[in-house]
Amino acid sequence: MSRESAHDNPVNRSSFIIHRSALILLCAALAAVFSPAQAQQYPTKPVRLVVPSAPGGGTDITARIVAPKLSEFLGQQVVVENRGGAGTMIGSEAVARAAPDGYTLLMGISTLAINPAMYKKVPYDALKDFAPISQVVSLSNLLVTHPSLPAKTVKELVAFARARPGRINYASAGVGTNPHLSVELFLSMAGLRMVHVPYKGSGQGIVDVVAGHVPVMMPSILTGLPHAKTGRLRGLGVTGSKRAGAAPEIPTIAEAGVPGYEAVQWFGVLAPTGTPREIVARLHGEIVRALQAADVRGRLTADGADPVGSSPEEFAAFLRAETAKWAKVVRDAGIQPE
Secondary structure, three states: OOOOOOOOOHHHHHHHHHHHHHHHHHHHHHHHHHHHHHHHHOOOOOEEEEEOOOOOOHHHHHHHHHHHHHHHHHOOOEEEEEOOOOOOHHHHHHHHOOOOOOOEEEEEEOHHHHHHHHOOOOOOOOOOOEEEEEEEEEEEEEEEEOOOOOOOOHHHHHHHHHOOOOOOEEEEOOOOOHHHHHHHHHHHHHOOOOEEEEOOOHHHHHHHHHOOOOOEEOOEHHHHHHHHHHOOOEEEEEOOOOOOOOOOOOOEHHHHOOOOOOOEEEEEEEEEOOOOHHHHHHHHHHHHHHHHOHHHHHHHHHOOEEEOOOOHHHHHHHHHHHHHHHHHHHHHHOOOOO
16 A cells, blocks of 8 residues: 555645644734834834935935934934935835835825826835825925016916916926926916926926026925025915915915915825834834924924824825825826826
8 A cells, every 4th residue: 555645644634734824823923922022122223214306305305304313213323315216106116115124214205196196007006005104294385486587476477478388498306296296286277388397306406497497496495495595596486375484475376376276295204014013103203203303393494394293094194185186186287197
């Protein structure tokens, strides 16, 4: 008689399945036991904070203001890493695919909610592939023009552009970015046509606007206000619903000539989905502490940003609402997904 192998014997097979199931349950139980302990030790090495855009833009500025204080509170260096390109999708995808261990984070930007409407294929799901930790700031964009442009107010710019349809260029941080769609919303509401000149980030775009190569831009107030204060650019209006505390003399675009206009940017920290809740909670607590620190808060508000510090649940709900909002803006502007 031939001897039956363990795999051929029904009794042995059942025993194998039972032992295997027990082992899986034991591993899961051990993971539940040791996860809080690992979170208490976290972090034991430097943490990467990925900025999905080029240096010099509002996201980069915010990350570099918050990172040193976060390093202090976490007891490990938080290293800001710029990974721009593809409408912020390169850096965002890198974080979405990273190990969910709390050592690779994303300084998310409004494009996280915009890209699903702008592109037919996005290499990640913004609502499923990230664990929101906290919205860091909310801020207006600033409509700026080069001083060589004769328009000195929003109304004058509207009149000037209306007389020259399709002959005025405007810069943006890239196709589908918040500064791009904020201008498109402005053009749509004001009945204007301008030519879009996309850059690989606000930092690069603002350099050409200051140099006079492109006359109009709507960067974040963090990026545009310093140049407006020195006179290298002219600040015509902020995009939010209220004037910025850092520049109360600059009117909102709504009050300056385009009633009902409003568009804001936001930046927030996210981790890859699956990151242990204890680590998310630790990061959330330290980010809120950093935003409450007088030096960090002072720098952000002086530049025109409003610190937020929302909970993971609040940030997740906000991200869902933003995704729906910008999908409508893209449809209404008649922009076809690429």
